[in-house]
Every structure is written in C-alpha cells, then in structure tokens.
Amino acid sequence: MSSPPKSTTIPNVVKEEVIASGKWLKLEKTTYVDPVGNTRTWETTKRTTRQANAADGVGIIALLKRTLHKDCVVMVKQFRPPIGCCTLEFPAGLIDEGESAEIAALRELKEETGYKGEVVGVTPVTCLDPGLSNCTTQIVMVNINGDDLESTNPTQQLGKLEFVEVLLLPLDEFQREIDDLMKKERIVVDSKVYIYGMGMSQAFFKPNELRVLKQ
Numbered sequence: 001m002s003s004p005p006k007s008t009t010i011p012n013v014v015k016e017e018v019i020a021s022g023k024w025l026k027l028e029k030t031t032y033v034d035p036v037g038n039t040r041t042w043e044t045t046k047r048t049t050r051q052a053n054a055a056d057g058v059g060i061i062a063l064l065k066r067t068l069h070k071d072c073v074v075m076v077k078q079f080r081p082p083i084g085c086c087t088l089e090f091p092a093g094l095i096d097e098g099e100s101a102e103i104a105a106l107r108e109l110k111e112e113t114g115y116k117g118e119v120v121g122v123t124p125v126t127c128l129d130p131g132l133s134n135c136t137t138q139i140v141m142v143n144i145n146g147d148d149l150e151s152t153n154p155t156q157q158l159g160k161l162e163f164v165e166v167l168l169l170p171l172d173e174f175q176r177e178i179d180d181l182m183k184k185e186r187i188v189v190d191s192k193v194y195i196y197g198m199g200m201s202q203a204f205f206k207p208n209e210l211r212v213l214k215q
C-alpha cells in the first residue's frame with residue numbers, strides 16, 4: 001500500500017467567487033491550496049445574514065425544571081422545506097444584528113416556545129456541516145423555572161408564517177422518547193439532538209454495566 005503524500009503546506013483559501021445568490025443563501029466557488037500545495041476548488045454555501053464576529057445562529061438546550069415533575073428538555077417539531085418533512089430540533093434561530101448569542105437564545109426560546117429562561121452556559125462558535133457550508137452555531141444552555149407563574153401557561157410569539165410545535169421530553173428518558181416518536185411518525189431528528197441523547201445514555205444511565213478494557 002502506498003503512503004499518502006506528505007503535508008508540506010498550511011492549507012488556505014485563496015479566492016471566493018459567488019456563483020449564485022438568493023435572499024437567504026449564496027453558492028460560492030472556493031479556491032484553496034491543499035496540504036500538499038495543490039490549488040483546488042470547492043463548492044460552498046453560505047448564509048447572507050451573518051453578522052460580524054458572530055455565529056450564524058443559536059441552538060438552545062432548555063431544561064424545564066418543575067417541583068414534583070421530571071426535568072424536561074424543551075424541543076420543537078416543525079416542517080423543514082429543505083428536507084421535506086418534520087424535524088425534531090432544539091429551539092434555534094438566527095442571531096440578529098447587535099445581539100449576543102445569549103440574548104438571541106432567550107429571544108428565540110420565548111418566540112418559539114413561550115418559555116422565559118436563564119442562561120447557564122454557552123459553547124464556543126461551532127460548525128454545523130463544514131463540507132457543505134461555513135454555517136456556525138453557538139449552543140446556549142438555559143434553565144427554565146417551571147414553577148414561575150409565567151411558565152405554567154407559556155404562549156408562543158410566532159410570526160404569521162411560522163408553525164412550531166413544542167414537545168417536552170423527560171431528560172432521563174430522552175433517547176427512548178425520541179426513538180418512540182420516530183416509530184410513530186415520519187420525523188427526522190437533528191443530529192445534535194440525537195447525539196445529546198446518546199451522550200447522556202452513555203454517561204449516566206448504565207451505572208451497573210461492567211467496564212471492559214479494550215486493547
């Protein structure tokens with residue numbers, strides 16, 4: 001088997017040309033130098049809405065905490081035209097001009113679900129699908145005091161063209177609830193959501209499983 005060519009160059013982008021542009025998205029031809037010094041091209045999509053020094057959007061992991069109830073993750077289900085069916089996602093949205101990720105997260109959570117939250121953590125800017133697009137997000141962790149009067153009967157603040165259903169999934173059965181939902185209806189789950197569920201299952205919900213050391 002022949003060995004791969006040795007990296008000799010720091011890869012970098014040398015040119016970005018717009019091929020097609022719409023209101024929300026554009027398609028570019030990206031010319032770059034690869035790790036062995038060859039000049040190549042890539043087809044790249046970008047959002048037109050990105051604000052300076054910010055991620056494109058936020059995703060919100062919102063935990064609803066109520067006395068005598070299990071903690072629940074606040075989820076949204078909506079029809080997504082690019083994929084042609086409903087998806088299960090964390091509440092999410094684009095960051096507006098002048099907004100921080102934290103402010104955008106609390107605003108989007110209120111609009112999409114009606115809940116008022118408190119920010120307890122935020123990730124760095126993370127990429128979403130870097131082989132396709134430069135799109136980035138920050139995931140904001142939010143707690144909701146469900147005993148607060150304003151959270152007992154939350155009212156969404158959706159635009160006329162927005163149709164978002166709110167689902168509350170118990171944290172301790174998160175992955176199983178999602179699997180059950182997928183058996184019942186045609187729904188595609190956002191990968192961030194499913195990985196969050198798998199991570200929790202692996203970390204917390206098999207305390208008696210014997211650890212096997214693998215060489």
Ligand SMILES: Nc1nc(=O)[nH]c2c1ncn2[C@H]1C[C@H](O)[C@@H](COP(=O)(O)OP(=O)(O)O)O1
Pocket residue numbers: 024025092093094095
């Ligand atoms: N790629 C898009 N095509 C559209 O035709 N419209 C789009 C695109 N991306 C965003 N939008 C519109 C739809 C909403 O009116 C606004 C804001 O969306 P937001 O709620 O912030 O984000 P999502 O919940 O992720 O749609 O942008």
